[in-house]
Amino acid sequence: MQTKPAFTDKDLDEVYSFAVQLGKDAGKLLLEAAQLRYSPTRQSVKEQLVEKENAVDIVTKTDEDVEAFIKSSIAAKYPSHKFVGEETYSKGSTRSYLIDDSLPTWCVDPLDGTVNYTHLFPMFCVSIAFILKGVPLIGVIYAPFLNQLFTSCRGRGAWLNETQALPLVRNPIPPMPGNAPGGCIFSCEWGKDRKDIPDGNLYRKVESFLNMAAESGGRAGKGGMVHGVRSLGSATLDLAYTAMGAFDIWWEGGCWEWDVAAGIALLQEAGGLVTTANPPGEPTTADIEEVKLGSRLYLAIRPAGPSENESGRAGQERTVREVWKRVRELDYQRPGA
Amino acid sequence: MQTKPAFTDKDLDEVYSFAVQLGKDAGKLLLEAAQLRYSPTRQSVKEQLVEKENAVDIVTKTDEDVEAFIKSSIAAKYPSHKFVGEETYSKGSTRSYLIDDSLPTWCVDPLDGTVNYTHLFPMFCVSIAFILKGVPLIGVIYAPFLNQLFTSCRGRGAWLNETQALPLVRNPIPPMPGNAPGGCIFSCEWGKDRKDIPDGNLYRKVESFLNMAAESGGRAGKGGMVHGVRSLGSATLDLAYTAMGAFDIWWEGGCWEWDVAAGIALLQEAGGLVTTANPPGEPTTADIEEVKLGSRLYLAIRPAGPSENESGRAGQERTVREVWKRVRELDYQRPGA
Numbered sequence: 001m002q003t004k005p006a007f008t009d010k011d012l013d014e015v016y017s018f019a020v021q022l023g024k025d026a027g028k029l030l031l032e033a034a035q036l037r038y039s040p041t042r043q044s045v046k047e048q049l050v051e052k053e054n055a056v057d058i059v060t061k062t063d064e065d066v067e068a069f070i071k072s073s074i075a076a077k078y079p080s081h082k083f084v085g086e087e088t089y090s091k092g093s094t095r096s097y098l099i100d101d102s103l104p105t106w107c108v109d110p111l112d113g114t115v116n117y118t119h120l121f122p123m124f125c126v127s128i129a130f131i132l133k134g135v136p137l138i139g140v141i142y143a144p145f146l147n148q149l150f151t152s153c154r155g156r157g158a159w160l161n162e163t164q165a166l167p168l169v170r171n172p173i174p175p176m177p178g179n180a181p182g183g184c185i186f187s188c189e190w191g192k193d194r195k196d197i198p199d200g201n202l203y204r205k206v207e208s209f210l211n212m213a214a215e216s217g218g219r220a221g222k223g224g225m226v227h228g229v230r231s232l233g234s235a236t237l238d239l240a241y242t243a244m245g246a247f248d249i250w251w252e253g254g255c256w257e258w259d260v261a262a263g264i265a266l267l268q269e270a271g272g273l274v275t276t277a278n279p280p281g282e283p284t285t286a287d288i289e290e291v292k293l294g295s296r297l298y299l300a301i302r303p304a305g306p307s308e309n310e311s312g313r314a315g316q317e318r319t320v321r322e323v324w325k326r327v328r329e330l331d332y333q334r335p336g337a
Numbered sequence: 338m339q340t341k342p343a344f345t346d347k348d349l350d351e352v353y354s355f356a357v358q359l360g361k362d363a364g365k366l367l368l369e370a371a372q373l374r375y376s377p378t379r380q381s382v383k384e385q386l387v388e389k390e391n392a393v394d395i396v397t398k399t400d401e402d403v404e405a406f407i408k409s410s411i412a413a414k415y416p417s418h419k420f421v422g423e424e425t426y427s428k429g430s431t432r433s434y435l436i437d438d439s440l441p442t443w444c445v446d447p448l449d450g451t452v453n454y455t456h457l458f459p460m461f462c463v464s465i466a467f468i469l470k471g472v473p474l475i476g477v478i479y480a481p482f483l484n485q486l487f488t489s490c491r492g493r494g495a496w497l498n499e500t501q502a503l504p505l506v507r508n509p510i511p512p513m514p515g516n517a518p519g520g521c522i523f524s525c526e527w528g529k530d531r532k533d534i535p536d537g538n539l540y541r542k543v544e545s546f547l548n549m550a551a552e553s554g555g556r557a558g559k560g561g562m563v564h565g566v567r568s569l570g571s572a573t574l575d576l577a578y579t580a581m582g583a584f585d586i587w588w589e590g591g592c593w594e595w596d597v598a599a600g601i602a603l604l605q606e607a608g609g610l611v612t613t614a615n616p617p618g619e620p621t622t623a624d625i626e627e628v629k630l631g632s633r634l635y636l637a638i639r640p641a642g643p644s645e646n647e648s649g650r651a652g653q654e655r656t657v658r659e660v661w662k663r664v665r666e667l668d669y670q671r672p673g674a
Contacts, residue, residue: 119582190565196560206546213539217533218533228570232569233565
C-alpha cells in the first residue's frame with residue numbers, strides 16, 4: 001500500500017503564505033462590496049443595480065461570492081484538500097461535523113459578523129483555518145474596515161498586522177488576576193436563539209451574564225464583578241481579541257466550527273486556553289479538556305504568564321473553574337453527534 | 338453696559354479647526370502611552386519605569402496627563418472659555434452640572450472607554466465637545482487604535498476621517514425598519530453599577546436588554562427581536578457608531594456629560610435623535626423632549642430617511658416609543674439636580 005508523503009514544515013510554510021494572501025484578498029472583496037453601499041462616487045451601472053437590492057440581499061450575495069472565491073482559489077492551488085465553508089452547510093441538507101483526519105481541510109467563514117456587515121458596523125471579518133488531522137494549525141482573520149489582520153501558524157507565532165506578536169503585552173505576559181473573573185473583560189454574545197422558553201438558552205445565557213457581572217458576593221456568591229462585559233457580534237473577532245489579550249474570557253454557545261476554527265488556531269498559538277462552555281458536574285475538580293472544534297460550546301481564556309504563586313496555565317485553569325461555577329449549561333445540539 | 342461680541346460663523350470655523358487638531362494630538366498621546374506597554378523596542382529608561390507600575394496606574398496617569406494637555410491647550414488659545422473635564426470632577430467635591438449659558442464651554446473626556454484602554458481593547462477614544470449657550474455645537478472623537486476620527490460642527494456636517502459624510506449610507510438614508518426595534522442593532526452597556534439589589538439598576542437594565550432581545554411576541558408582548566445586541570464599553574463610541582448608522586438604537590443610563598457631549602453633537606449633526614432613556618407614563622403619546630445633556634439618561638436613534646409612509650423624524654419617534662415600551666426606568670441621581 002502506498003503511503004502519502006508526510007506534511008513537512010516547508011509544506012506548512014507554503015500553505016501559511018497562501019492562506020495569508022487569500023485572507024487579504026477576500027477581506028478586500030468584503031470591503032469593496034461594503035463600499036458599494038456608501039461610496040461618494042457611485043456611478044457605475046453595477047452600483048446602480050446594487051442600489052435596487054436591499055442590504056440583506058447584498059450581504060447574502062457577498063457572502064456567497066467571497067466563499068466561492070476562497071473555495072476556487074484553494075481548489076486551484078491544493079486540489080486534494082477538503083473545503084468546509086459556511087455556505088457549504090447552508091445549502092446542504094446536513095449540519096453533521098464534516099472534519100476528520102483523512103485530508104488536509106480548510107474551514108472557512110467568508111463573512112463572520114454578518115449582522116454587523118449589514119449595518120456597516122466595522123466588526124466583521126473573513127475567517128480562514130487550515131486543519132491537519134483534525135487540529136487547526138493556521139488561522140487567518142482579516143477585518144478590513146478595522147485594518148486588522150490576525151495570522152498564526154503552529155510554531156510560527158500569532159500576529160497582528162504581521163508585525164506585532166500576540167498577546168500584545170508580553171514582556172512579561174500578565175498573569176490572570178488573582179480574583180478572576182474579577183478584573184477581567186468578559187466577552188459574550190446574545191446570538192440568534194431568542195426563544196421565550198422558560199429556562200431556554202436565552203434565559204440561561206442572561207443568567208450567566210448576570211452572574212459574571214454582579215458585584216462580588218452578590219447572586220448568592222456567584223457574583224463575578226467582571227471589569228467589563230462586551231458583545232461584538234463576531235465570534236471570530238471575540239477570539240482574536242482574546243488572543244490579543246484585550247478580552248480575558250470569552251464564553252459562548254451556538255456558533256459553528258467555521259465561526260471559531262481560525263480564532264482557536266490563533267488563540268492557541270498565542271498561548272490561550274479553549275475548552276467547553278458547559279460546566280461539568282464538579283467544576284472545581286473536573287478535567288479541563290481540550291476544546292472539541294465541532295462542539296458548538298466554547299470557553300476561551302487569554303494567554304497568561306506566571307504569577308508568584310502559580311504558572312500561567314494554572315491561572316487559566318483557575319479562571320475556567322471560576323467561570324464554570326457561574327454559568328449555566330447551554331443546550332445546543334449537533335446533528336448526528 | 339458693554340455687550341460681548343457675538344460668536345460669528347468665522348469664530349465657529351476657527352474653533353472647529355482647533356478642536357479637530359486638538360483631538361488628533363490628544364489621541365496620539367493616548368496611543369503612544371498605550372504602545373509603551375507593548376512596543377517591541379522598549380528600551381528607554383522611561384519605558385522601564387512604566388513597566389514597574391501596574392496597568393491601572395498607567396491609565397490613571399495617562400487620563401490625567403491628556404486632560405491637562407487639552408485643558409492647557411484650550412486655556413492658551415481661548416483663555417476666556419470654560420473647561421469641564423472628567424478629571425475636573427474626579428478631584429472636585431461636587432458632581433453638580435456645571436455647564437450653563439454664560440461662557441463658551443469645552444466638555445472633555447480625555448479617555449473614554451478606560452476599562453478597554455487598560456486591557457488594550459481598541460474601543461477607546463478622546464472626546465471633545467464645544468458648547469455654546471448650553472448646546473453642543475462641535476464634537477471631535479478620535480479612536481487612535483482604530484484610526485477612526487469622528488468630527489462635526491453645527492451646519493458643517495458630520496464626518497468619519499474628514500472625508501466620509503455620516504451616516505455612511507446616505508443616497509438615500511435608509512428609513513427606520515417598519516417593525517423597529519426588529520431589524521435594529523441595539524447598543525447598550527452594563528456599566529459599573531452592579532449592586533445586587535432587588536429591582537436595582539442592574540436588574541432593570543438586564544430586564545430591558547432581555548425585552549429588546551427576546552423573540553417578537555415573547556415576554557408578554559415586549560419581545561423586540563432586535564437584529565443584534567452590542568456592548569462596546571464606550572458611550573462615546575456607541576454614539577459615534579449610531580451617528581454612522583451602524584447602530585440603530587443606543588440606550589444607556591449612568592454616564593456623564595463628558596461621556597456624551599461630543600457624541601451628541603456628532604449624532605445630532607448627522608441627523609440622529611437623542612432623548613431620555615427613561616420611559617414616560619404614556620410612552621405612546623408623551624412628548625419626545627430634546628435630551629438634557631446632564632441628565633445621565635440617554636436614548637439615541639440613528640439618522641433616518643423617509644419611507645413611503647412616514648418622514649425620517651416620524652420613524653425615529655416611532656422607534657423611541659417602541660423602545661420606551663420595552664425598557665425600565667433607571668435610577669441615576671444628579672447631585673444638586
